[in-house]
Amino acid sequence: MSDYRALAAATVTLRNLLADAIRVIPGARVRTGPPQELPGHEVADGLVNIFLYRVQPNATWRNEELPFRRADGSLARKPQLAVDAHLLISFYGDDERQVTNRLLGLTLAAIHTHAYPPVHFMPGAESSEDEALASGVDSLLAGSGLERQHHPLYFTPQPMSHDELTKLWAIFAHIPYVPSIAYVGTVLLIETLEDGVPDLPVTHPVLSFDEVEAPSISRVSPGLVAASPSARIVVEGRGLDTPGLRARFDRDLEVEPLRSAANEAEFRVPAELAPGARLIELVVPDARGAGKRISEPRSFLLQPSLLAVAVDPGQGSGEERSVPMLEVRFAPQPRVAQQVRLLLYSRSRSETSRGAWAFDLTVDPQSGGAFRVEVPVDPGRYLVRIEVGGVASALITETDPASPRHETIVGPEVSVA
Numbered sequence: 001m002s003d004y005r006a007l008a009a010a011t012v013t014l015r016n017l018l019a020d021a022i023r024v025i026p027g028a029r030v031r032t033g034p035p036q037e038l039p040g041h042e043v044a045d046g047l048v049n050i051f052l053y054r055v056q057p058n059a060t061w062r063n064e065e066l067p068f069r070r071a072d073g074s075l076a077r078k079p080q081l082a083v084d085a086h087l088l089i090s091f092y093g094d095d096e097r098q099v100t101n102r103l104l105g106l107t108l109a110a111i112h113t114h115a116y117p118p119v120h121f122m123p124g125a126e127s128s129e130d131e132a133l134a135s136g137v138d139s140l141l142a143g144s145g146l147e148r149q150h151h152p153l154y155f156t157p158q159p160m161s162h163d164e165l166t167k168l169w170a171i172f173a174h175i176p177y178v179p180s181i182a183y184v185g186t187v188l189l190i191e192t193l194e195d196g197v198p199d200l201p202v203t204h205p206v207l208s209f210d211e212v213e214a215p216s217i218s219r220v221s222p223g224l225v226a227a228s229p230s231a232r233i234v235v236e237g238r239g240l241d242t243p244g245l246r247a248r249f250d251r252d253l254e255v256e257p258l259r260s261a262a263n264e265a266e267f268r269v270p271a272e273l274a275p276g277a278r279l280i281e282l283v284v285p286d287a288r289g290a291g292k293r294i295s296e297p298r299s300f301l302l303q304p305s306l307l308a309v310a311v312d313p314g315q316g317s318g319e320e321r322s323v324p325m326l327e328v329r330f331a332p333q334p335r336v337a338q339q340v341r342l343l344l345y346s347r348s349r350s351e352t353s354r355g356a357w358a359f360d361l362t363v364d365p366q367s368g369g370a371f372r373v374e375v376p377v378d379p380g381r382y383l384v385r386i387e388v389g390g391v392a393s394a395l396i397t398e399t400d401p402a403s404p405r406h407e408t409i410v411g412p413e414v415s416v417a
Helices: 006-024 099-113 136-141 164-169
Strands: 029-034 047-057 080-092 154-157 182-192 214-221 225-227 232-238 245-247 253-254 256-260 263-267 278-284 292-294 298-303 305-312 325-331 340-346 357-362 370-373 380-388 410-411 413-416
Touching: 006 029, 006 047, 006 080, 006 099, 006 136, 006 182, 047 099, 080 099, 099 182, 164 182, 214 298, 232 278, 256 357, 263 410, 305 380, 325 380, 340 370, 357 370
Parallel strands: 029 047, 225 298
Antiparallel strands: 047 080, 080 182, 154 182, 214 232, 232 263, 245 253, 245 278, 256 263, 278 292, 278 298, 305 325, 325 370, 340 357, 340 380, 380 413
16 A cells, blocks of 8 residues: 555656656656746656646545544554545747657557656665666655555556646746646545554454254245234245244244244244335344354235225216216225325126226325225226236136136126116
8 A cells, every 4th residue: 555655655656667768869768746937948858747637536546445534433453545636747948859759659559658757766765776766856756655455556548638738728827828738647546644452352252153043945835825813825846844943024024934844944924014026034043042044035926905995976967977986995904105096897898899908006004995086987897906016916717617607707896888
């Protein structure tokens, strides 16, 4: 990791890299700081200016940091800040000799070749044998930790549009524009100087083994359960005879088994469980009673049960006749966020009438389970279903073998006059 000198060290690293690259142009040099208006004779031989104009958090590495404080607020370890350094590189020189463009080409080539700068370009690096790159600033930045980061520093070009470059250069009031490019130095991992307080050492290590396996579910039957006070669900799997086994519905409602064996257990479906697609998972306490072992969840569908349907016929006649109302009651109660629809299927369908209608119902916890909705349908008989979360209530089928309507759908049905 680096310390508070990381930004300065990254800037000087780039300076040392470019100073080495532009030696082929006699008299060319590199400086750091904001661009300045310089006399032509002073920069005729060439000048590369490096300016750190922006620092931004690194989105990727910022999420890698672990919590560094304990519950009491004390530091458990050194906090780490991940940032990127945005650098503007500007070029000065005698245009007649194409010094500016030659410096630009050397800079692009050098950073492309050494996108990950070698350690000997970093300030104060012990491996540096080039005294020409050393300076008082380098010695001040020695030991910043830049060369020891988990992720090495690297530079990438930062494309800038004409508009972006114009806005950036506008911050340098009264400074004439010179050819410039931008690079981003990634990533600088900065640690605070404050040390964390280490945890107390373990004096008496204690090993314990928990032989209780989490139960597993291989199958749930039936997959479609009609809601009723006697609704049951059977779970097949392993470890279902473990003491303390319970079924948890929708990660909230827990019930004990009605019966259980090694590979099968039966549970009551809670009456308060909302209809729709639901989850079931098995829970057992661990051997020490300090926690719970939970199986992988399995899904099943819980059908709403239609309890009553009443028709409030429209008043008047002809065009003055009001729209009929239907009041329905069903169980269990849906959740407020669930989509609930009333479905009507015509029993007397003709070529000029529709065969099916769907009406959205609004879930109101204060309604007492009653839902009223206008049904602008043609007079006739209709099969009625309630759909909650995409799961519709069951239809009634004639089961009497002696009936002429044996194995046909006979309800629930309502007549609209």
